[in-house]
Amino acid sequence: MKITENTEKWRKVSYKSVKIHDPFWSNYRSMVRDEVIPYQWEAINDRVEGASPSHALQNYRIAAGEAEGAFYGYIFQDSDVTKWLEAVAYSLHADPNAELEKLADETIDLLGKAQQPDGYLNTYFTIQKQDQRWTNERDNHETYCAGHLIEAAVAYFETTGKRRLLDIACKLADHIDSVFGEEQGKLRGYPGHQEIELALMKLYSATGQERYLKLCQFFIDERGQEPHYFKLEAEKRAEKRGRESLLREGYYSLYKNNYEYNQAHLPVREQLVATGHAVRAVYMYTAMADLAGATNDTALLESCKRLWENVTQKQMYLTGGIGSNHDGEAFSFDYDLPSDTAYTETCASIGLIFWAQSMLHLEPDSKYADVIERALYNGTISGMGLDGKSFFYVNPLEVWPAACKRPDKRHVKPSRQKWFGCACCPPNLARLIASLGSYIYSQNEHTVYVHQYIGSETTLKVAGQNVSLSQQANFPWEETVDINVTPEREEAFTIAVRIPDWCDDAAIKVNGQAIAPDSLQFHKGYAAITRIWHTGDQIALKFPMAIKRLYAHPEVRANAGKVALQRGPVVYCLEEADNGAALSHISLPEQARLAAHFKPDLLGGIVVIEGQALRSELSDSSPRLYESRKRSEQSFTFRAIPYYAWANRGEGEMAVWVRES
Amino acid sequence: MKITENTEKWRKVSYKSVKIHDPFWSNYRSMVRDEVIPYQWEAINDRVEGASPSHALQNYRIAAGEAEGAFYGYIFQDSDVTKWLEAVAYSLHADPNAELEKLADETIDLLGKAQQPDGYLNTYFTIQKQDQRWTNERDNHETYCAGHLIEAAVAYFETTGKRRLLDIACKLADHIDSVFGEEQGKLRGYPGHQEIELALMKLYSATGQERYLKLCQFFIDERGQEPHYFKLEAEKRAEKRGRESLLREGYYSLYKNNYEYNQAHLPVREQLVATGHAVRAVYMYTAMADLAGATNDTALLESCKRLWENVTQKQMYLTGGIGSNHDGEAFSFDYDLPSDTAYTETCASIGLIFWAQSMLHLEPDSKYADVIERALYNGTISGMGLDGKSFFYVNPLEVWPAACKRPDKRHVKPSRQKWFGCACCPPNLARLIASLGSYIYSQNEHTVYVHQYIGSETTLKVAGQNVSLSQQANFPWEETVDINVTPEREEAFTIAVRIPDWCDDAAIKVNGQAIAPDSLQFHKGYAAITRIWHTGDQIALKFPMAIKRLYAHPEVRANAGKVALQRGPVVYCLEEADNGAALSHISLPEQARLAAHFKPDLLGGIVVIEGQALRSELSDSSPRLYESRKRSEQSFTFRAIPYYAWANRGEGEMAVWVRES
Incomplete structure (x- = not known):
């Protein structure tokens, strides 16, 4: 069995080959350059006032x-x-x-x-x-x-x-x-x-x-085998260091006998569902995919694909967040995706992107690039404030600030933190954003894949020559993307553009003309344009960004009766700053007309979604905890903002999933 | 200021004066006699097979x-x-x-x-x-x-x-x-x-x-004073036992510096809201009320009343359960009443009854007796299976068995347990049920209060003579209660009957006749019938048990958009056994017609509530986690059963609060 349907290997395109000039991402990249990296330097030098060294x-x-x-x-x-x-x-x-x-x-x-x-x-x-x-x-x-x-x-x-x-x-x-x-x-x-x-x-x-490949392979293959190494190792320590020391260690070592936590409960090929600490898991799955590709290990690739389906179709939040359990920063069980206690560590979403990227380079299937896009515009950058100086480690989909003092929600922070004792998320975001160029394209000898719509320039070796691609885009706000193609000489090759999963009526033109059917093929979420390319050719893409009402699979009990809004790749949320408190009392009528507007001065420039919603009457003379009178509902104009931009206007409630009426 | 509006003290009526012959409660009392007490004897003698000694x-x-x-x-x-x-x-x-x-x-x-x-x-x-x-x-x-x-x-x-x-x-x-x-x-x-x-x-x-009163008073008054006794005591232990021992103790002693846990963070008179371990709290509030009554301490009584309002109007579940936090088995903050992570220990509901009883004996106000009734028919007996041999420590209002393996829901058990390592709830239930006779009446010199409608006989000293009262009732299923009054001689005195908070159109007759307005007075939830009573007089009460749709205060975010059903004093729930799985996908239309039926063969004989509800289509060909298609809804006949009777038909989902459509 072949790893890809093409005998050629898909080649990554290094961040080094890509120059980004994208309105949305350039801003993030500047924040990383001007805020995160310098701040982190000060931090590791113990020069941040007020922070513990x-x-x-x-x-x-x-x-x-x-x-x-x-x-x-x-x-x-x-x-x-x-x-x-x-x-x-x-x-x-x-x-x-x-x-x-x-x-x-x-x-x-x-x-x-x-x-x-x-x-x-x-x-x-x-x-x-x-x-x-x-x-x-x-x-x-x-x-x-x-x-x-x-x-x-x-x-x-x-x-x-x-x-x-x-x-x-x-x-x-x-x-x-x-x-x-x-x-x-x-x-x-x-x-x-x-x-x-x-x-x-x-x-x-x-x-x-x-x-180095062999050592990686050893680590992957040895994992979870019996007799269990972690157990043998612990027994050895006990001999060497005595019972008392082992007992003391017991206090500090979480999950010491729960090998699921480290995905070491079974050999990796026998692991059918994602379990344990989410960051550990996706870092490992990334290596498994890379190794499967490098060694043509089809059994390992099948494991990766099985785990991919489990994670993305049963254990992933709408935001691309993964790991719903606080305890162990871990995956839970299928369809257990509560919004308010979600852990969804920023680093786990970043790791999901790494894994998706490795899968994508084994087999161009838009499902991988779609998840990269979902995580990029939602569950990863939600971890950084618009000032580039404040961060979330945990990215819940619903927050009631008062409830964050509950013992079982203490991990949920209602406002962004300056830095962390365990400072993994900010630098992880920094490296993701700084290396963004590597996620836009991949290629083989005769085909260029365009995975992400991010304004950029690149020159790739295709069909034996240098081909320059210049992409103009203003994602996630605008629907059109132009790609200018400049080959050294006229030559036939393929440019395959991803049709995003959120888009129903994509339009593709080359030089202003619809493409002849025989030069356009759709395969695994990509539209492949095969033709003789000339200098000055322009691909004009239009991905209509209708406001989508999304529903979760019925097994996701937490979202029953609820709807979420998405426009383009951006998942929306309601914030108290726009809609008042007690967001749970807002419902969105099924037939409500929704409109999207770009607000240049709001939260760095965002598209908001507005429309009529209903809200139960909140204040009245009755303080009774339970009563048989139903409170009346009133219509009001709600506003939803991109999820990633929440918690930039002080502390307040937030909700991605809203009741539908 | 007087403690009660009457210069007379309200007298408790001992369980010794009351003989119970009530269909509902006699069954529970037999279970306590025949199952719980013998089992507990075996347990404390280490003779229960399979249980740890x-x-x-x-x-x-x-x-x-x-x-x-x-x-x-x-x-x-x-x-x-x-x-x-x-x-x-x-x-x-x-x-x-x-x-x-x-x-x-x-x-x-x-x-x-x-x-x-x-x-x-x-x-x-x-x-x-x-x-x-x-x-x-x-x-x-x-x-x-x-x-x-x-x-x-x-x-x-x-x-x-x-x-x-x-x-x-x-x-x-x-x-x-x-x-x-x-x-x-x-x-x-x-x-x-x-x-x-x-x-x-x-x-x-x-x-x-x-x-003994003085010692109680000392404990109550000293609590929470500075310098803090628990701190002084800990310092003394450190001197005496050394640092290492204190450190070790630290591991075992929860909340060691969180005096809110023991309600010792402030002097009791300064405590404005209920906090900390719920059982500790209500046991203390009970003593505070008793002490306030015995010493005419009006300031202490005011504290009790303030805490009562906080607990019952801001921190109590519909079932009479209290203590919504697992961590610390504790109160949370106002209106924080999640159904699925509720702790609501059986013992805490029992303690709430003790406290309500003490409050009721200071001042006959039906709000206290209403809470006793609510806890009796719901959140206390829910702690015991219909076999008298299996128990719940934790009484949540919503259970998804699969989710009970989540670390933050491990305290929620989807099926009743045989006994407990920490066996506080079963014996506490046993003493409550065995002493039930003390909750039915109270009196002073010229008035008898009827607080609970439980079939029973009693003879009380009223107006200088023995008056026998015989109560025939079949609560919580039937609406009528008859009370036969037999005084030794014809004499004027008052019998005050509670109008339950769930009843809108109570009808009261004496000897088949409506009562003359001048001999009937309504005060704090009681209808007081003052007349010259004769041998053979009969009070006929009718408390229509309409099915009530109940809504929570809007600040209870967990219940937004949801409705609960109650009939008479009984709170209802949906169980998977009657309604299939994924209960969260069921919604109850606002206009649905609901009907109550007595089912003699179901769960020991219960009134069920049935009607038409909607359920989202569950199974279909799409395994997608998120999609824009809304699943269709179908009408079906749902059945609700009394909350106390849940978890007697194997493991399954349960929900008290249901979405309203």
Whole structure:
């Protein structure tokens, strides 16, 4: 069986080949460049007033012998530095900045000094637990931190061509390769927090060294096998460190015997539904897809596809958020998607994009690109305020601020936070947005796929020549997209454009003319235009953005009787700022006429949806808790705003799903 | 200011004066006698197969020197024995049983042997922590166990006239009085789990010894004062037991610095809203009301009234359940009443009845008796299966069994449990049901109040003579109640009957005739019939039980757009057994005709409510998680059953609040 229906491999198009000039995204990219990356630098240098110190760089200095002191922070504190480096790498491509590059180079030098002669690099263990290296993969995040270092190294190498960090990464990966594996004397372990697997695939891709692919494959294949490594490892620790220490560890180690949490309850090929910690899961699924593609492992690909259907058709919020359980930041069970207790970590949505991207490069099917689009315009950027300085870790679909003090909703924050003790989401958003160029196109020898409609320029090698594509778009607000095609010479090849899942009546013209039926084919959500392309050819796309009323599958009990609004790729919500409090008392008549308007001065410029809704009378003379009189309803003009833009006007209620009447 | 509007005190009518012959309640009382009390005896004797041992009686034997071994069980394990004794006491009155009384007497002897020479009686500390007596009131439940012993002692004395347990209780109470108080050398502490306060008021009532009232008053008044006793006590323990032991204790002691949990965050008179652990709260409010009545403390009574309004108008479920938070088994904030995560412990509803009863005896106002009725027919007996052998600790208003594995809903059980590790609810239900006779009437010199409509006989001293009342009722199913009045001689006095809050058109006749307006007065929910009563007079009451559609206050966001059904005092629910799964997809049209039918063979004989409802189409070919097509709705005949009777036909969904269309 072939992995794709085409014998050719689909090639990724690097962020390096794409220059973005999109009104919507350029703004986000500026925020990352001007706010997030500088703020994060201050944070890892312990210079943010009022914030508890990160100590992340100081840990490296101590490990490098340049400073005295003890380790401070989470066991995965190192990764705050490498995530910053990765975001810097992408950003430097779009916006060269000698000063920033100098800071990065100096930081990389420091990492090099902290690396041990055997290649090991993790400040927590180097500073204070030398003898406990590789004794607790389940909890210790050693490979997780290594993975983030490797990802940063590959990105920094790709942007700058500098090998210093890549060399550090290879030395570290080689060390890990000497520790883990099937061979006699090596540990048959695998990560407690998956991340290095996808990083190793990137390192393999950047270096061509097959041992990195093999190590990834070992980690993927070994996972969940019996006898269970995490159990064996725990038994070994008990011998070595005594019962008391193990007991103490018990308090800190969540889920220590719940291997579903780490997706290690079964071999990955036997996992039928997504379970456990959502970020761990999607990072692993990403690596599985990459590995399946690189090795033509069809069984592994089938696992990926099965898990994809489970996640996106049974466990995904309308916003592209995943992981509905706070406890364990985890997937729940099929169709269990409550709006108000949703965890839906920003990082999990970002990881879903990584996975979708890997799937898309195995097989161009618009279902993958549709999910990327859904997550991009909704559940990921909802994690960052419009000021670029405030963040959500948790992205619920319904908030009643007063209820956030309930013990079972304490994870839901009604207003964005400055930064986090566990600062994973802001830098993850930074790297996603800074690397956005890599999500727009993919290609093979004779076909260019246009997956996302984002204003940009690129030049790709197609049909043996350079073809320049210039895309003009104003998504998610405007319906039209123009793509100018400039081949070096007249030649036949295919440009396949995605028809978004939200669009019913897409119109495609080339040079102002409808396309001849024999040169247009529809396949898996793409319209493939095959013709001889000339310089100056223009594809004009129109994707009507009707306001859609969406309903959830009936098994989603939380949304019974409710409707959500979407226009184009944007999911909408009602906010207290526009509609008053007690949003649950608003209902949207099934026949209500809805209109979309662009409001340039509202929330950075957004399209709002307005119309007539009903609201129960709220204030009256009766304070009775229960009564047989039904309160009257009044018509009023409601306003819905894009979900991603909520919580930028002070604290208040928010709801994506609204009762329908 | 007077406590009541009448200079006379309202007198309780003891369960001893009332003989119950009510179809509905006699069945429950038989279950308590034939199932609960015998089962509980087996349990405390460690003879229940498959259940983890209780060890409760064995602890007493060890403390008494009659057996060897270590203490086993919860720190409050002793109270399982005294709760059994209390239930036995009430039951022996209704159903004398020499064998059972002998077991009780032998148990009481054992308790006497376990009591220490100074009066102290708590097996945990006697067996293994002699030196730690009275060092941690916040957590240790010493006064809680003493309270349950005192309550049992008063009940056993009242039923049997035997003083042995009462003497043990007095000796224990005297010991506690020597430990706690304002005087130099005594501890200025108070209970971490309130219970002894209401028990001391009963002991005061039974013995006339004012020192028990004073001790109760000290506990109530001292609570929440600064410097905070729980804090001082913790500091003292640290000195005595060292830092390590205090740290270890930290793991086991929930809420150790959250004094709201124990209602000790403020002096009780300054507490404006109900907060913290619900059972602790209502036990304390009960004692506060009793104390306010006994001491004419109008400020304390005002506190009780303020808290009453808060609980019943802002924090009570339609079923009479209270305590919406699982974490801490606690009150939440005003109007936060989610159906699916509700904790609503059976014991909390029982405690609410205790409190309402105390309020009612200070001032006859039907709002108190209405809440007693609501809790009796709904949120308390829902805690016991129709077999008398299976129990709910938690009484949610909506259950989706699959969701009970969610970490934030693990407290919700979809099917009744055999017994509990912490076995507080079954014996608490047993004592409530066995003492039901005390809730029907109260009186003063010239007036008899009829609070509950429960078939029964009583003879009361009114207007200087014995008046017999015979009540025939078949609540909650039938609308008519007859009360035959038999005075010794013709005399003028008043019989005041409660008009239930659910009844709009009550009809009252005496001897078949409407009553002359000048002999009927309405006051605070009671119709007071003042006339010269003759032997053979009959009051015929008719309380039409229309099916009521009830709506929650708009601030209760969880119930927006939803309706609940009630008929008479009974709250209804939909069950999967009658209506299929996915109950959230059912809606009840506003104009639907509803009909009530008695089904003698269903669930022990119940009135069901039936009518036409709508249900969204569930199964179809589309597996899509979100789509713009709205599924069609079909009409079907739904059936609602009494809430208390749910979960007696296997595991399935249940919902009290249903969408209205």
